Amino acid sequence: MVKVGIVGGTGYTGVELMRLLARHDGVSLHAITSRKEAGMPVAEMYPSLRGHVDLAFSTPQDAQLQQCDVVFFATPNGIAMSEATALLDAGVRVIDLAADFRIRDVAEWEKWYGMSHASPALVAEAVYGLPEVNREAIRQARLIANPGCYPTAVQLGFLPLIEAGVVNAESLIADCKSGVSGAGRKAEVHALLCEAGDNFKAYGVAGHRHLPEIRQGLASAGGAPIGLTFVPHLTPMIRGIHATLYARLNRDVDVQALFEQRYAQERFVDVMPAGSLPETRSVRGGNTCRIAVHRPQGGDTVVVLSVIDNLVKGAAGQAIQNMNLMFGLPEGQGLDIVPLLP
Template sequence: MISVGIVGGTGYTGVELLRLLLRHAHVQVSILTSRTEAGKRVADMFPSLRGHTELEFSDLNVEQLKQCDVVFFATPHGVAMQHAEELVAAGTKVIDLAADFRLQNLEQFENWYGMQHVCPTVLKSSVYGLTELNREKIKQAEVIGNPGCYPTTVQLGLAPLLKGQSGLINTQSIIVDAKSGVSGAGRKASLGMIYTENADNFKAYGVAGHRHHPEIVEALENISEQQGQFDQLIFVPHLVPMIRGMLSTIYVDLTEQGQQKDLQALYEDFYKNERFVDVMPANSSPETRSVRGANELRIALYRPQPSKLVILVAQDNLVKGAAGQAVQNMNLMFGIDEATGLEGIGLLP
């Protein structure tokens, strides 16, 4: 059995991780920490887990975490990097669901997250955990930086046009119009997140600049192996009055070469062996409710004009966009079938 620790067990991502791992055939969750709820039974805070666990929240104790095979950090940015080096030295693998190990560019990290990175050596050897694109590196990794939810949709939405391809699209005119449920903002008290501020409302945020933008750009450069080709990418996130779910609409200008390509066939071939990426028939409409609670990402393509491609990408921001992808990465790191613990079907209605 794999001994697992979860640091930050009271947030939406932390409890989603716990929900998935409690039914994982090869996992024993040994430690679940909380800064504010130490000593409280998990089932008392999350009644959905009654009868499934007797765990109690505990204070963060690094010596205890060192006894785990892997530690997930479902914490605010800046926490995982304070402990990663010590844990790795003790032989414990680290999967961070915050941003500490997503950006290799330290200047960009410090600019967007407002803090100095305290373990750049570990960052340099860490692996970006976009499972479908970095599978072989993930298998050998000691530290994983789990991708952001929005960047997951953008990368998987664009990868077939960029990886091993050239000249199919204009990389300087990409527009990403993305929407997320309110759980993406985390489980914290905030005026902007309360019911009366979000019900019957729909708004854009981070229009002048969002911290996922540099992550998207850096990742697309790595996928395409082209530097400086995505500087003009526009990314605008929106908040939708639903609990979970994410839909990204990506607008792309096709080159003459791209217009001659069978793009539906390209996508279907690219993802033909991917268990958790579903390329739907052309002109389909992936819905967020079709992936609710499932580690599934669905893609559909439209050609409204010969030179235009519209890519629709839907996922559950808490599962494929966070906890589910983290479990995928753990499975790879420990040589387990990638789908273990992730076979759930989306909840509909």
């Protein structure tokens, strides 16, 4: 049994990790930390966990995380970079669900995240945890940078086109829509039901932190820099990301076959039949990314529709998929979930 700790379990990625780990046969949940809520039973804050998680939140000191095999950081940006070293030194493997280790160019990271990086050396060591790209490296990794939610949906949608070199990579467009849980469980006015409900808007048009992460991944896949316009939008639902991706084909190609071949062995990427229109609810609660490819009016603009649950394949589910790979467990263990529809 893999002994698991969670740092910062009071947010949505924290409770989602617990939801999934509670039904994972290969792990035991050792500790969940929260300085602020130390002592409170987890199930008191999240009654959905009553009968499933008996732990209380503990302080980092009491948690004795160095006894764990793996620790998940479900914390704000900037925490894991300060606390990971001690755990790694103690032989604990670390999966950071925040952004601390996602960007290899530390100066670029510092610019977008507005703080100095506490552990540049770890950035170089960290493996970007997108199994569909880095599976073998993940198996060997001590430290995983778990991808962002938008980057997961966008990269999985563009990868087959970029890897095959069949699109003009200088003018990609990613028009993305996210449920409000992407903003986390923070007391902020813009995420109130009365602000975000029955409403639709773009945000971060001038520049969103997931832009450099996506650019890095696609540039690596294509072997050359890419040009991307990324516009995220807030949509009045709880979970789900829908990425609508646009690229110009530079040659005639069977895009459906291209996607099917690329993901033929991927358990958590579902290339839907030609003509499909994936819905976010078709992956609600599950770890699957569903993708459909279109060429409207048969033209040279390819439109990729890619949906994930931002809290699962976009966060906690992918983190567990990475953990499974790191510990030699079946990649899908604990993730064999039928999405909740309706």
